[in-house]
Amino acid sequence: QGQLVQSGPEAKKPGASVKVSCKASGYMFTSYGISWVRQAPGQGLEWMGWISGYNGNTKYAQSFQGRVTMTLDTSASTTYMELKSLTSDDSAVYFCARMALPGYFDFWGQGTVIIVSS
Amino acid sequence: DIQMTQSPSSLSASVGDRVTITCRASQGIRSSLAWYQQKPGKAPKLLLFAASRLDSGVPSRFSGSGSETDYTLTISGLQPEDVATYYCQQYSDTPRTFGQGTKVELK
Numbered sequence: 001q002g003q004l005v006q007s008g009p010e011a012k013k014p015g016a017s018v019k020v021s022c023k024a025s026g027y028m029f030t031s032y033g034i035s036w037v038r039q040a041p042g043q044g045l046e047w048m049g050w051i052s053g054y055n056g057n058t059k060y061a062q063s064f065q066g067r068v069t070m071t072l073d074t075s076a077s078t079t080y081m082e083l084k085s086l087t088s089d090d091s092a093v094y095f096c097a098r099m100a101l102p103g104y105f106d107f108w109g110q111g112t113v114i115i116v117s118s
Numbered sequence: 119d120i121q122m123t124q125s126p127s128s129l130s131a132s133v134g135d136r137v138t139i140t141c142r143a144s145q146g147i148r149s150s151l152a153w154y155q156q157k158p159g160k161a162p163k164l165l166l167f168a169a170s171r172l173d174s175g176v177p178s179r180f181s182g183s184g185s186e187t188d189y190t191l192t193i194s195g196l197q198p199e200d201v202a203t204y205y206c207q208q209y210s211d212t213p214r215t216f217g218q219g220t221k222v223e224l225k
Contacts (some may be wrong), residue, residue: 055225095161
């Protein structure tokens with residue numbers, strides 16, 4: 001099976017943006033999509049959106065529309081998630097996960113902690 | 119959006135007990151349901167998909183059942199390493215949505 005390795009923790013001020021990377025290995029990158037899921041402290045899992053590894057098509061959750069952008073670099077087998085206009089409510093662990101064709105997540109990155117504080 | 123409701127939110131059981139977690143969808147999801155296990159400080163791990171299909175390497179004490187709106191995850195013989203929070207997730211429609219989680223502890 002493959003592996004997803006995410007970039008390191010970030011501390012940001014309110015109003016700033018953050019960009020998290022997710023590097024894939026061990027499988028054909030263009031054959032699968034990547035979803036991003038976040039988890040606020042002590043809370044459950046929240047799906048943010050999905051990007052196709054094949055053509056870069058995206059689908060975002062309504063609650064993140066206009067604030068999130070997912071991109072990919074096929075040559076580097078890497079997906080990026082940028083979140084803008086950060087508030088303290090965006091403090092969370094952000095996971096990338098490979099999305100199997102039907103739509104479930106068969107393996108996950110290790111998570112990236114984002115802290116938003118003034 | 120399809121709402122996923124898990125119950126109970128937490129439970130305490132002894133080693134060897136049979137544990138059952140339920141997940142109800144706000145509309146029929148045609149068995150497009152996955153279960154994940156998350157241990158503290160770790161990423162979720164896929165246990166089952168298509169409601170009842172065990173992912174590779176997952177112990178056979180985990181099983182799933184259900185259809186349309188009602189689904190169940192069963193642990194037949196709880197082990198200490200099963201202490202975790204369990205989430206269901208529907209993939210019948212976008213946005214993908216998760217249940218709120220069930221925390222399983224040892225008695």
